[in-house]
Amino acid sequence: MEYRRRAFLGAGATGIAAAVAGCLNSSNDASEGSIAGAELALATTTSTYDTGLLDEINAKFQDRFGVQVAPNAQGTGQAIQSARDGHADVILVHARSQEDEFMRDGYGVNRRDLMFNDFVVVGPSDDPAGVDDTGQATAALEAIADAQATFVSRGDDSGTHTKEMGIWAEASSEPGGEWYQETGDGMGDTLMIADESSAYTLADRGTFLSMRDNFDLEILLQGPIEGGPELLANPYGIMAVNPEIHDNVNYQLAMAYIGFFTSPEGQALIANYTANGQQLFFPEAEDPDFQQYVPEGWQPDSGGE
Template sequence: MAIQRRRFLAVAGSGVAAGFAGCAAVSDGNGDEGDGGPAISGESITLTTTTSTYDTGLLDEVNLSFEERYGVGVETVSEGTGAALEHARNGDSDVVMVHARSLEDEFIEDGYGVNRRDLMFNDFVVVGESDDPAGISGAEEITEAFEEIAATESTFLSRGDESGTHTKELEIWDAAGVDEFGEWYQERGQGMGEVLSQTNQGGGYTLADRGTYLSMQSDIDLEILVEGPIEGGPELLANPYGIVAVNPAVHENVEYDLAMAYIGYLTSVEGQKIIAEYAVDGEQLFFPEALAEEPNFQQYVPEDWERTTDD
C-alpha cells in the first residue's frame, strides 16, 4: 500500500520533546460529549503494523469494530516492524502496532513515540517439513535447535527484513553462538506469509509467529517442530505486541487524539475481548495483555529506564 508522505517538523539533535498525554473527549455527533452513537466521523488514522497482524485477518476484525463505533477510518500499512517504525519516524503514520520491544524502546527513547501500551501476545515457533533433517523436533531449548540447523547446514529461510520476527531470529542465533552462515541460510526479504509459502514449496526451516502459521496451516504442509512458551516451550520464543502513538511534538500533522482513541479502544475491555475471541479453524491466534489485576507500569517506558530518587 502506497503511503503519502506528510509534512513534518524538523527535529534538531538526538533528543526531542516528549508529547502530551491524554485523549480528547469524544462527542455524540451533536456537539455534546456522551456515549450515544459514533464519536467522530469523516476522519481517519494511518496505522503502520507488522505483516503478522495483517496476514492473520485480526486487523480486519478490530478495525471494523472501531470504525463502526466511532466513524473513524483506519488506513493500514503492513510491513516488517523496522519499516513500520521508520514510516512513523518520518511522520507517515499516526500509530504503530509492532512486536520487537528493543526497536519500540529505541523509537520511544528517540522521542518519536509516546504512550506505549502492551496489547497482546502469542509466541514464535520453528516450523519445517516432517522429515526434519536436523532432528530438532521437540527440542526443549531453541538455541540447541538453531545450533543443530547450523551444524547440519540444513536450509533455513530467514525473513531478512528487519521485522520483529527477523529481530527475534537474530537474537536466537546470537544466543546460540552461531555467527557463520553459508548457502544453507537464505534471506528472503519478505513478509511472514510469503516466507511460510516459500518454505512449504522449497523445504527447510523457518521461524514464524504462531498466529500467521495457524492462519495458514490448512494450506501448507509444514509442522511445528519447536514450540514456544504458549505450549510449554522456551520463554525466548515469547512474542509480545505493543501499540504506540506517534509523538505530536515531533510531527504536528499526526492525528494524535484519534490515535489515542484507537489505542484506548484496542486496550479496552471490548477491544481485548475481540482479540481474545479471534480464531481461525477454532485456534486462538492472539492473547490479550492490556488488562491485568496488577498493571505492569514498565510497559509505558523503555525496559532499561530506571526511576531515580534523590536522597
C-alpha cells in the same frame, strides 16, 4: 509509503477526552464522537494483517466512530521508520528493543502492552536436522546449522527477524552459507517459500496457524504458550506518534484507537479471534487510564480559533 490524510475536525483537549472515553463506553456511537470522518494512518506488522485480526478490530472501530483505518503492513523495522518519518499516526509492532528505542528517541508516546503470542520453529515433517529433539530455541538453530538444512529467514528487520537474530546471537552457530536464505518478505510469503523448499523457518504462531492449511510445514519447536522456551515469547505493543515531533499526526484519533484496542471490548475481540479453531493472540493490556494517554507538555490544536 506516505499516507494520504483527510482533513481532521479539531476538537482540543476535550475532544481527546471524548474520543478516548467513547472507546471505553460501549454505548457510544459514531454520531457522538468528534473523530467521525477522519482517517487513521496505522503502521503495523505483517503478522497482525496476515492473520486477519486487523480486519476484525478495524471494522468494529470504524463502525463505532465512523472513521477509516489505513493500515500499512510491513516489517516492524519499516513500520517504525515510517512513523519516525511522520507517515503514521500510530504503530502496532512486536520488537520491544526497537519500540524502546523509538520511545527513548522521543518519536513515540503512550506505549501500551497490547497482546502476545509466541514464535515457533517450523519445518518439514521428516525434520532432517532433528529440531523436534532439541527443546530449546538456540539448540534448534544450532541443529539446523550443523546439518546445513535449508533455513529461510525473513531478513527484513521485522519483529520476527529481530527475534531470530537474537536467538542466533545466543547460539554457538552462525547463520550463513548456501543453506541460509533470506526472503526480504513478510511472514506469509516466507512460510510459503519455506514450504516450497522443504525448509525450516521461525514464524509467529498466529500467522502459522491462520495459514497452516496452505502448506505442509509442522511446528517442531513450540513457544511458551505450549510449554516451550520463554525465549520464543512474542509480545506486541501499540503507541502513538508524538505530536510534538510531527505536528501533522492525528493524535486524537491515535488515542481513540489505542483506547479502543486496550479497552475491555478491544481485548475481548483479541481473545475471541480464532483461525482453524485456535486462538491466535492473547490480550495483555492493563486497564486504560486517560491521563496516561496525554504526553507531558503537549497542547492540542485550537482548530483555528
